[in-house]
Amino acid sequence: MMSTPGPGPEVYANAQQVLFSSLTRSTMMKGLTQSQPQLLQLQQEPVPSQQPAVEALNPAVQQQLNLEHVKIRATSLFKAISRILEDFDGYAGTNTTPRWQDILGQYSMVNLELFNIIDEIRKVSKAFVVHPKNVNAENSMILPVMLSSKLLPEMETDDNLKKDQLLHGLQNLPIALQIEKMKARIYTIAAACESAEKVLSETRKAYGFGARQGPTITPTLDKVQAAKIQEQEKLLRAAVNYGEGLVSRDQRQMALALPMHLADVLNVGPEMQNLVDTSGVYQKITPTQINTISAQSALLQASGVQLLARSGTNMNTPSPQQQSPQQQQQHQQQLLQPQQRPKMMSLSQHQQLLTQQQFRQSAMPGPGQLHGQPQKQQFSQAPGNHKQFQGRQLASGIGGQLGQGNLMSRNLGQTSGAANNALFNAAQTIQNTQMVPNVSATMPSQSLLPSRLQYGLSGSNPQSTHSSQLLNEKMLNMGGANQTGMLPLQQQGGSQGAFGNMQQPNAQTFQLNMVALQNNPQNHQGYGMAVLMSLCVVCSWFM
Amino acid sequence: MECIVQGIIETQHVEALGILLQGLCGVQKEQLRIHELCLKSVPNLGSVSSEVKILCDLVPPETTWTVRHVGGSMRGAGADQISVLVRTMVESKASKNVLRFFYALGYKLDHELLRVGFAFHFHRGAQISVTVSSINKMLKLHATDDAVPVTPGMQLVEVTAPATSENYTEVVAAMSSFCEHLAPLLHLSKPGISTGVVPTAAAAAASLMSDGGGTTL
Numbered sequence: 001m002m003s004t005p006g007p008g009p010e011v012y013a014n015a016q017q018v019l020f021s022s023l024t025r026s027t028m029m030k031g032l033t034q035s036q037p038q039l040l041q042l043q044q045e046p047v048p049s050q051q052p053a054v055e056a057l058n059p060a061v062q063q064q065l066n067l068e069h070v071k072i073r074a075t076s077l078f079k080a081i082s083r084i085l086e087d088f089d090g091y092a093g094t095n096t097t098p099r100w101q102d103i104l105g106q107y108s109m110v111n112l113e114l115f116n117i118i119d120e121i122r123k124v125s126k127a128f129v130v131h132p133k134n135v136n137a138e139n140s141m142i143l144p145v146m147l148s149s150k151l152l153p154e155m156e157t158d159d160n161l162k163k164d165q166l167l168h169g170l171q172n173l174p175i176a177l178q179i180e181k182m183k184a185r186i187y188t189i190a191a192a193c194e195s196a197e198k199v200l201s202e203t204r205k206a207y208g209f210g211a212r213q214g215p216t217i218t219p220t221l222d223k224v225q226a227a228k229i230q231e232q233e234k235l236l237r238a239a240v241n242y243g244e245g246l247v248s249r250d251q252r253q254m255a256l257a258l259p260m261h262l263a264d265v266l267n268v269g270p271e272m273q274n275l276v277d278t279s280g281v282y283q284k285i286t287p288t289q290i291n292t293i294s295a296q297s298a299l300l301q302a303s304g305v306q307l308l309a310r311s312g313t314n315m316n317t318p319s320p321q322q323q324s325p326q327q328q329q330q331h332q333q334q335l336l337q338p339q340q341r342p343k344m345m346s347l348s349q350h351q352q353l354l355t356q357q358q359f360r361q362s363a364m365p366g367p368g369q370l371h372g373q374p375q376k377q378q379f380s381q382a383p384g385n386h387k388q389f390q391g392r393q394l395a396s397g398i399g400g401q402l403g404q405g406n407l408m409s410r411n412l413g414q415t416s417g418a419a420n421n422a423l424f425n426a427a428q429t430i431q432n433t434q435m436v437p438n439v440s441a442t443m444p445s446q447s448l449l450p451s452r453l454q455y456g457l458s459g460s461n462p463q464s465t466h467s468s469q470l471l472n473e474k475m476l477n478m479g480g481a482n483q484t485g486m487l488p489l490q491q492q493g494g495s496q497g498a499f500g501n502m503q504q505p506n507a508q509t510f511q512l513n514m515v516a517l518q519n520n521p522q523n524h525q526g527y528g529m530a531v532l533m534s535l536c537v538v539c540s541w542f543m
Numbered sequence: 544m545e546c547i548v549q550g551i552i553e554t555q556h557v558e559a560l561g562i563l564l565q566g567l568c569g570v571q572k573e574q575l576r577i578h579e580l581c582l583k584s585v586p587n588l589g590s591v592s593s594e595v596k597i598l599c600d601l602v603p604p605e606t607t608w609t610v611r612h613v614g615g616s617m618r619g620a621g622a623d624q625i626s627v628l629v630r631t632m633v634e635s636k637a638s639k640n641v642l643r644f645f646y647a648l649g650y651k652l653d654h655e656l657l658r659v660g661f662a663f664h665f666h667r668g669a670q671i672s673v674t675v676s677s678i679n680k681m682l683k684l685h686a687t688d689d690a691v692p693v694t695p696g697m698q699l700v701e702v703t704a705p706a707t708s709e710n711y712t713e714v715v716a717a718m719s720s721f722c723e724h725l726a727p728l729l730h731l732s733k734p735g736i737s738t739g740v741v742p743t744a745a746a747a748a749a750s751l752m753s754d755g756g757g758t759t760l
Binding site: 237239266 | 640
């Protein structure tokens with residue numbers, strides 16, 4: 001029985017087709033019925049026609065894989081299966097009861113064939129396929145990904161990025177170190193997370209948040225409290241940003257002892273300390289303040305007394321009645337008026353002490369003019385005395401005094417600051433000017449000169465801390481000794497018409513004095529220069 | 544130039560603020576005790592009166608002196624939008640005779656105050672300094688040992704950062720973001736603008752204090 005020819009040549013790419021053809025031949029030999037047309041169709045497939053379409057494997061690999069063997073096995077398996085199918089069809093067709101023993105026997109044959117072919121396939125595919133041993137429910141899903149040799153491209157880039165991030169800085173180290181560091185990192189992060197968790201849980205416990213409460217109601221401040229707080233806040237901000245409300249005028253007293261950091265900064269000498277401190281105070285002028293001057297007068301008198309302690313000893317003796325209220329008024333105004341500068345005052349006070357000693361008795365025009373007067377007195381005095389020098393035959397005496405004065409200044413000048421130098425220059429000025437009237441007016445007072453000079457000499461080797469003391473005492477003594485000399489000077493001042501103008505506080509005379517001074521530089525040049533220097537320094541302060 | 548904001552906090556919450564700052568900044572707190580002397584020039588010294596602050600750091604072992612001049616603040620629409628005050632500031636260390644020097648120049652003491660508290664200096668986007676201090680006034684001149692607080696129940700918090708005209712925007716941003724972390728306890732604003740206290744301050748302070756040692760409330 002010949003089967004009908006197939007529909008046309010079909011190309012089959014696998015060995016199974018070959019099997020089919022061989023199987024059909026074999027089934028035909030066993031007397032197949034025509035109910036298996038599909039098998040018969042394959043009869044005509046040309047086996048050689050497949051071969052040009054298929055790449056032949058490398059003969060060596062072919063030998064290795066033993067494909068023929070696999071083919072044989074597959075064939076036999078196929079045969080067995082088809083046999084069973086045929087029998088069943090036969091039974092179905094003829095409506096006879098199948099003989100189960102035969103069928104079971106055939107099944108066992110099929111089973112055997114299956115195991116054989118599996119073995120063969122394993123051998124074949126060993127070179128190409130990874131065969132997982134342990135497949136169970138949990139890893140069946142990811143096995144394909146795990147088994148794949150390369151990640152998907154995007155997964156790969158992600159992986160690289162993360163790796164770079166993690167291993168940043170560590171890639172140069174050996175692997176073991178890298179691992180160690182990564183472990184350490186992981187450990188610290190884990191510890192931090194754990195502690196954070198702990199804290200959070202404790203907080204929750206403490207606040208009872210675990211019960212899923214809503215946001216707690218924020219407590220609002222009552223109005224009174226809020227107002228108080230606002231007031232305090234205003235105070236605080238004003239104090240910090242603008243300096244308001246920090247110290248009231250009544251309380252602006254000098255501290256009895258300066259704190260450590262200021263003690264050695266502001267302290268030049270024990271007696272200067274007081275002067276400098278209070279002179280450093282700047283008080284804001286407000287209208288209310290001016291009205292309360294009287295209230296402060298007690299305070300200021302106290303400080304004024306302290307300030308004027310030096311001058312008081314001298315000035316009170318000549319004319320206590322005149323001087324004490326005027327002194328206090330003067331110092332009140334000196335402290336109150338903003339135009340005066342502390343250092344100026346401190347130095348000018350020394351000069352004032354001496355000028356006041358000389359001019360105190362003469363002209364105390366009144367509180368209004370006291371402000372300008374001390375400085376002007378001083379200025380007026382210097383050129384006045386300067387002019388007095390001109391006519392005097394005091395070159396030798398003054399030269400001698402200059403020498404000693406310079407000695408004094410050298411020693412004293414070693415103490416800090418140009419301030420002291422200017423002070424000493426001024427002191428020299430005054431010292432010498434005081435000497436001038438004494439010498440000119442009253443010869444008997446010349447005896448004072450040697451005493452002063454001797455004092456100066458003896459005092460010319462002081463420690464630097466005592467130098468200022470010395471200077472003050474020197475000036476005081478000069479002032480004290482000069483009381484007799486005051487009158488003659490004033491008489492001389494009065495006698496010379498130019499000086500009469502100087503005693504009036506007047507800007508023009510002020511400048512006149514300056515001009516006059518500057519126009520007479522040639523007299524006693526060394527001494528004159530000292531005077532000029534002191535004047536210039538003082539002028540610059542005043543400006 | 545510097546960027547600065549100020550805030551106030553009640554004295555009872557200062558310790559909690561210290562704990563919060565310790566956690567935020569990551570540095571140790573430093574004690575602060577500064578004697579500030581504000582000197583003003585007299586009108587004759589210059590065309591405009593100027594003000595100089597001399598700061599004396601009294602924290603042992605050594606006292607250090609600083610001179611500081613604060614200038615005008617940035618103005619304009621841009622400045623209004625920034626929540627931080629940006630102003631010119633010049634600061635320099637000085638030797639200890641700086642006070643006498645300024646007196647000699649003609650400056651006079653206008654007011655003085657003493658700041659006592661603590662400070663944190665750290666870097667977070669910008670070099671930020673946070674100081675929490677009580678402002679004290681001295682009843683007697685220069686008597687720093689007898690200073691009393693101006694407002695006993697309230698202390699001042701200042702957050703400052705130096706800046707230049709080129710980078711002040713970044714500094715402002717860094718400061719603003721840092722200040723937000725302090726929101727539970729206090730509000731910070733430009734100097735001169737009052738803020739009031741924050742209503743959640745008490746609760747926030749309590750939580751900060753209680754968790755310090757793991758103790759329960």
